[in-house]
Amino acid sequence: MVDLSVNLAGIKLKNPTILASGILGLDVATLKRVVKGGAGAVTIKSLTSEPRKGHNNPILIEATEGVFMNAVGYANKGIDHGIEEFRKWDEEIPLIGSIVAADAFEFAKLTEKIQETPIKALEIVLSCPHTPGYGLLAGQGSPKATVEITKAVRKKTKLPLSVKLSPSIEAIGEVAKAAESAGADIINMGNTLGPGMRIDINRAFPILAFKIGGMSGPAIKPITIRSVFDLYKAVKIPIIATGGIMTGEDVIEAVMAGATAVGIGTGIYYRGLSVFQKVCQEIERWLKTNNFKDLKSLRGIVHKT
Amino acid sequence: MNNIYQTAKIKSVEIETPKVKNFILDSSIRAEPGQYVMIWLPGFNEKPFGIVKPSPLMLSIAKIGPTTEIIHKLKVGDKVTFRGPYGQSFKIKSGKILLIGGGYGVVPLYFLASSISPEKRKNITVVIGARTKKELPFVTKFKKLGCKVLVTTDDGSAGFKGFTTQLTEDLLNRKKFKAVYSCGPMIMMKKIAQLSHTKKIFCQVSLESFFKCGGFGICGECCVNGLIVCKEGPIFEGKVLL
Numbered sequence: 001m002v003d004l005s006v007n008l009a010g011i012k013l014k015n016p017t018i019l020a021s022g023i024l025g026l027d028v029a030t031l032k033r034v035v036k037g038g039a040g041a042v043t044i045k046s047l048t049s050e051p052r053k054g055h056n057n058p059i060l061i062e063a064t065e066g067v068f069m070n071a072v073g074y075a076n077k078g079i080d081h082g083i084e085e086f087r088k089w090d091e092e093i094p095l096i097g098s099i100v101a102a103d104a105f106e107f108a109k110l111t112e113k114i115q116e117t118p119i120k121a122l123e124i125v126l127s128c129p130h131t132p133g134y135g136l137l138a139g140q141g142s143p144k145a146t147v148e149i150t151k152a153v154r155k156k157t158k159l160p161l162s163v164k165l166s167p168s169i170e171a172i173g174e175v176a177k178a179a180e181s182a183g184a185d186i187i188n189m190g191n192t193l194g195p196g197m198r199i200d201i202n203r204a205f206p207i208l209a210f211k212i213g214g215m216s217g218p219a220i221k222p223i224t225i226r227s228v229f230d231l232y233k234a235v236k237i238p239i240i241a242t243g244g245i246m247t248g249e250d251v252i253e254a255v256m257a258g259a260t261a262v263g264i265g266t267g268i269y270y271r272g273l274s275v276f277q278k279v280c281q282e283i284e285r286w287l288k289t290n291n292f293k294d295l296k297s298l299r300g301i302v303h304k305t
Numbered sequence: 306m307n308n309i310y311q312t313a314k315i316k317s318v319e320i321e322t323p324k325v326k327n328f329i330l331d332s333s334i335r336a337e338p339g340q341y342v343m344i345w346l347p348g349f350n351e352k353p354f355g356i357v358k359p360s361p362l363m364l365s366i367a368k369i370g371p372t373t374e375i376i377h378k379l380k381v382g383d384k385v386t387f388r389g390p391y392g393q394s395f396k397i398k399s400g401k402i403l404l405i406g407g408g409y410g411v412v413p414l415y416f417l418a419s420s421i422s423p424e425k426r427k428n429i430t431v432v433i434g435a436r437t438k439k440e441l442p443f444v445t446k447f448k449k450l451g452c453k454v455l456v457t458t459d460d461g462s463a464g465f466k467g468f469t470t471q472l473t474e475d476l477l478n479r480k481k482f483k484a485v486y487s488c489g490p491m492i493m494m495k496k497i498a499q500l501s502h503t504k505k506i507f508c509q510v511s512l513e514s515f516f517k518c519g520g521f522g523i524c525g526e527c528c529v530n531g532l533i534v535c536k537e538g539p540i541f542e543g544k545v546l547l
Contacts, residue, residue: 023523029531057351060518062308072524202312203386205347269523
């Protein structure tokens, strides 16, 4: 018997697969289907203080083989609606909250509010590459802003706190250390890559309505693996590897680099809602074949070589 | 690859009703009845539209908002950019079938009827409903296919005065159908799903929802009761509405 369960900053996950934020996380009914698909935890789509329409369509395109590119622009019905919706969560599988805001003060307010839902952890996203006023476009990717925001949120909650970083900034180690020093319990590495752009040459027009977008999909996996590898050396808190994780072998690779759990999003496009189950079966098979009894014994092993 | 945008030119435009125009493009796609394409208007928006005919690609578009208003201004020779097809198609049963379309909801049902071989189309009964006679779409087109066409209008200006659901109930009481397919307002499809369920007849409906990622099934905007409409639909069994 192999053990797929992981301990993520005190939260026990039956397996290391987590639905990444922004994918199918608008309502409880749809998240329940992701739970049926085998996810170890699910993350809601990020909530903002006020309802947001987000960018116009197209918001998501297949940029090239193995790469999706999106600029949704945080379309969501706002925190108050979110609380009403996610208050209904009654699954054993942990629900992870996710919030985005323009500054530390707003992040703190949202943190207070979102705890009216039964979330088991909170993710703060400082790394969106395509929404004016938020994430990278608001300078939230710097160590200074990361400390300020993480501290403000930390004061308002005892829940395990995850900070979602961007793979597109150079000093990720510094930013992750900043988050850790300010009280973060988990680093989610990370957000979509880029931003990138595609132009439709028949119309001579950028395809995404926001023109630029963050990239996801199997092709970005090497960047995720390298980022996790770097962070494992930089911080002691657990790391969630998000970006290009599609298969059980991808999870093994991420764990060897130092990840405790993985985020899966675009993988749902490639492998359906049961991607989580499939990934777990593949992990199990790999562990058995290679005589490992759990993921813990694999974590970060490449750092020893 | 259906995720890559294709740009075609408009070969002809037909005025179907005062609100509905048919656009025939100089391009063909492989698609099944019930599927849709995403039409992109650069710099403006992207929306889903049901396929009327795949070859050459024909779309029937009702003017219902800012996007469709722009599309209605397009003329012969203008470019139309789309990706697709996307979504699940109808499961077409052999034998007598009943199609019920509310207004421009008849679009995917026309593709369904035309995919059945001509000698078998006499087994198809179509109910088309609209508020008034001049808003009834596709009546002549279904007749030309060889289907039996019944119309209903709210004001009685053509056919049965009343709703498609009333006529459907009557038809289901009097005749035996192998399957019922419906597309139109939610309230209509719900009623039809209930009627079919009571009579134990196979029923499929075409759900409408607000699409963002449109066909990829990952953004979650279009979900209705946990169903991913853009990918797992738009065609569902009627029982999902019960």
